[in-house]
Amino acid sequence: MENFVVSARKYRPATFDSVVGQHHITNTLKNAISSKHLAQAFLFCGPRGVGKTTCARILAKTINCQNISPETEACNECESCRSFNSNSSFNIHELDAASNNSVEDIRNLVEQVRYAPQTGKYKIYIIDEVHMLSNQAFNAFLKTLEEPPSYAIFILATTERHKIIPTILSRCQIFDFNRIRIDDMVRHLGSIAQKESIQAEPDALHLISQKADGALRDALSIFDQMVTFSGSNVTYKATVENLHILDYDYYFRLTDHLLEQNLPGALLLFDEILKNGFDAHNFLVGIAEHFRSLLVCKDVQTVQLLEVSDNIKAKYAEQSQKSTVSFLLSGLNVVSTCDTNYKSSKNQRLHVELCLMKLAHLNAALSFANEGADVKKLR
Incomplete structure (x- = not known):
């Protein structure tokens, strides 16, 4: 000591x-x-x-x-x-x-x-x-x-x-002075882990760097905390658990439910998130960030805007192929409206659930609108 x-x-x-x-x-x-x-x-x-x-x-x-x-x-x-x-x-x-x-x-x-x-x-x-x-x-x-x-x-x-x-x-x-870029932080944390003989997963270091929000001293403090928690092997799973972060996996699962129009699955996932002690408003902000990342992955030139590890980037690229641009843009609009009115809502859980209901039926609404446009063209 x-x-x-x-x-x-x-x-x-x-x-x-x-x-x-x-x-x-x-x-x-x-x-x-x-x-x-x-x-x-x-x-x-x-x-x-x-x-x-x-x-x-x-x-x-x-x-x-x-x-x-x-x-x-x-x-x-x-x-x-x-x-x-x-x-x-x-x-x-x-x-x-x-x-x-x-x-x-x-x-x-x-x-x-x-x-x-x-x-x-x-x-x-x-x-x-x-x-x-x-x-x-x-x-x-x-x-x-x-x-x-x-x-x-x-x-x-x-x-x-x-x-x-x-x-x-x-x-x-x-x-x-600039905020420190995530890639620079990951490299610096990786070099420190090597000097201290600590095995650290790249995904875990990325997560620590994102949590630090541009401050290298914060990143080093979080890194020390993680080493104390998990010993000489810092894993992504342990980092998520210790820092109490809403994992990317939640948002990938949620988007799959929404694309399949599986409303019960989306509502049960939201319930699981609340039971794990996460804030509903943070969850809502996370959905918007996830949709934005999927939209960024639609074009090869904008993929570099994603500040995540290569493993997570591959998952984003895969899911963005399943999602249409219309779904993502309309979804961002729905989530943004819900976020704006969240603080003034009396029943905040119902407010977020209503947003999920709209998102789950978004593909059906878009296809109905497209069919209507096609009928108009035929006439």
């Missing part, structure tokens, strides 16, 4: 090249260091868990490195790198603006900036969650941010850029 370190900390990137899914930012920062075009203030924006603070630390470490490699990476051997790695560097200061957001805290920081570094070239100030600073604190910080000493560099990080006053934004070089 004492020796355990969570994956998010154990495998935190230490070089620009090891940062996952932010190549547009790491390449720009490396070029700025190699060409010596460093800004006085950087602002890193983006959702949680995508590498803002990590990139700030790597940038701070590399700027002060005394033997930067030809690939513009820190050497990890010089005095500056060693002191950074042991958390004892006097030139790199990290401030959490969430808990130090008053004018006094910023005045103390401004006071520190006046003193030049004793060793090394730069003093770097990393201010995390900078949007939490009060307006008075922002105003106290303005002058220093606009005209800092030549040796001072500020790196600000935030998840909520819109809360930062425009006068601060205009003084910073702004970098927008």
